[in-house]
Amino acid sequence: MKVTVITGSPHKKGTSALLADRFIEGAKEVGNEVLRFDAAFEDVKSCLACEYCASHDGECVRKDAMNEWYEKLIASDMIVFVTPLYYYTMSTQIKAVIDRFHGNNAKLAGNKKAMLLATSYGADDWTMEGLEKTYEAILRFMNWEDAGKLFATGCPAREMIEQGSFPNQAYELGKSIQ
């Protein structure tokens, strides 16, 4: 399966980066082809809502990393979102990528699976509710099928997430993709 993992943290060695690392390890071990799109370290501009794309076959006026990523995303069988929780939703860095789907919604929609992995400081039973609802609405709109979620709550720092079972759960989730 062709899998694209989109990460959204500006921390190269942060909590969600660790989940992404372990997930990718597992996914590759069972033969998947995995691309990693570290959104915080690529030039991804925000959508201008100019609608130029609507009359130009998805071509975007913004010339940045998305120009090459569109093709890779369209060719993917699965999109995996890995984000730190920022104000009860995904990070700006990952949301910027999703907003830029706009120009190519029709080409991206359908025939894909998706996963969501997220880390947070908080560990209340409602901590991930906003993020989960947003993710589910995006999947419904894109007509993508959810293939799994992992919510690593109570993980404000790398040392803490390393001590628990979340990294291994991410690895197993990666291995579950066939």
Ligand SMILES: Cc1cc2nc3c(=O)[nH]c(=O)nc-3n(C[C@H](O)[C@H](O)[C@H](O)COP(=O)(O)O)c2cc1C
């Ligand atoms: C701007 C910002 C907003 C945050 N908002 C939340 C939040 O709403 N709820 C929460 O539990 N943690 C929140 N956190 C904590 C992060 O989700 C947490 O530290 C996470 O482990 C960071 O992941 P990273 O190391 O991959 O960047 C926030 C952190 C930042 C920097």
